[in-house]
Amino acid sequence: MFTDSHCHLSMPELVQELPRIRAAMQEARVDRALCICTVLEEFEAVHALAAGYDNFWASVGVHPDNEDVREPDVDTLVALSQRPKVIAIGETGLDYYQMEERKGGRSIAELEWQRERFRVHIRAAQRVRKPLVIHTRDASADTLAILREEGEQGGAQAAGGVFHCFTETAEVARAALDLGFYISFSGILTFKKAQELRDVARFVPLDRLLIETDSPYLAPVPHRGKVNNPSYVPFVAAQIGELRGMSAEAVGELTSRNFDQLFLGGTDA
Numbered sequence: 001m002f003t004d005s006h007c008h009l010s011m012p013e014l015v016q017e018l019p020r021i022r023a024a025m026q027e028a029r030v031d032r033a034l035c036i037c038t039v040l041e042e043f044e045a046v047h048a049l050a051a052g053y054d055n056f057w058a059s060v061g062v063h064p065d066n067e068d069v070r071e072p073d074v075d076t077l078v079a080l081s082q083r084p085k086v087i088a089i090g091e092t093g094l095d096y097y098q099m100e101e102r103k104g105g106r107s108i109a110e111l112e113w114q115r116e117r118f119r120v121h122i123r124a125a126q127r128v129r130k131p132l133v134i135h136t137r138d139a140s141a142d143t144l145a146i147l148r149e150e151g152e153q154g155g156a157q158a159a160g161g162v163f164h165c166f167t168e169t170a171e172v173a174r175a176a177l178d179l180g181f182y183i184s185f186s187g188i189l190t191f192k193k194a195q196e197l198r199d200v201a202r203f204v205p206l207d208r209l210l211i212e213t214d215s216p217y218l219a220p221v222p223h224r225g226k227v228n229n230p231s232y233v234p235f236v237a238a239q240i241g242e243l244r245g246m247s248a249e250a251v252g253e254l255t256s257r258n259f260d261q262l263f264l265g266g267t268d269a
């Protein structure tokens, strides 16, 4: 079996195709998926998927790229995370990618709101003892620094979690692993130019690995450029298998166990 640890099934291009996607998942033996929330405004739609299907779960959080949306506070995140089948806080983190094009030429100093929002998520996760789903792009130093400042050094209060859609260096992976976090790889791992990332995937301990699609984005080879969906996550497993001398199925099994360990408290809830 395979578990997609990060997808956006509530987005229109996927939710409209849900019966077809669920059939494709079954065919591909992708038994489970975690549906990720990116704005509070979509939380009910994300949660409805988890409430409607035994094999879907939900997160609650606001993505660092989203501006002009409802700003989360700790109490709101805590309250929503108590709903049934909400198993993670996020996605949250920092995104300094293409500041000129995507952030209107603002400086990193001007993105203090992103860092404050990230701290709010960490505090909520610690309060409810649920793991964080972390998005970090071109911002790894600040991401790691804030995690440390907020007490994510593996102490009793730490929420832990996963660095999702990992695209950073081996050094960043080591730092995340040292903090006790898991590392999740997406279809990017199958892209021709991702050799450096494949080198990272070679050394991440097998008990800290997760796989994801981040669908509808980032479809793995051989579906690159198409709309992604959770039934494609075995292609990520196959790529890791190739790097580690294992079958795709074995990677599917071990990453499913890791998913249980991180998000379901070691039980198969």
Ligand SMILES: [Zn+2]
Pocket (backbone or CB within 6 Å): 091, 135, 136, 164, 165
């Ligand atoms: Zn992300």
Ligand SMILES: [Zn+2]
Pocket (backbone or CB within 6 Å): 006, 008, 036, 091, 214
């Ligand atoms: Zn995402």
